Amino acid sequence: MPKQSAPQELAAIAPKLVEVTDDVLFGDIWERPDLSPRDRSLVTVSVLAALYRTEQLGYHLGVALDNGLSVEELSEAITHLAFYAGWPNAMTAVSRLKEVADARDAR
Secondary structure, eight states, X not given: OOOOOOOGGGXXXXXXXXXXXXXXXXXXXXXXXXXXXXXXXXXXXXXXXXXXXXXXXXXXXXXXXXTTOOHHHHHHHHHHHHHHHOHHHHHHHHHHHHHHHXXXXXX
């Protein structure tokens, strides 16, 4: 998978945020060896869904698929977190998963 990067169109308004996103988050944290990219994606998707961060969720669901998670595994994780993070969060997350899967024809 290609290295992740912040949307470069944001650099005009928040250059430092884009820089630290690329250098620290994606260049260091995501590259640390003690968790695989697949595991990091599962954690990231779960937290974004639990915190109702829907704007970032679609992108990271796609990254999760690229990192080897299946639609079924992501669906199971979202179902599991419904009991800990709330039903509305899970229903929104699974709707986003369907959008991403349909766009990729991944099911």
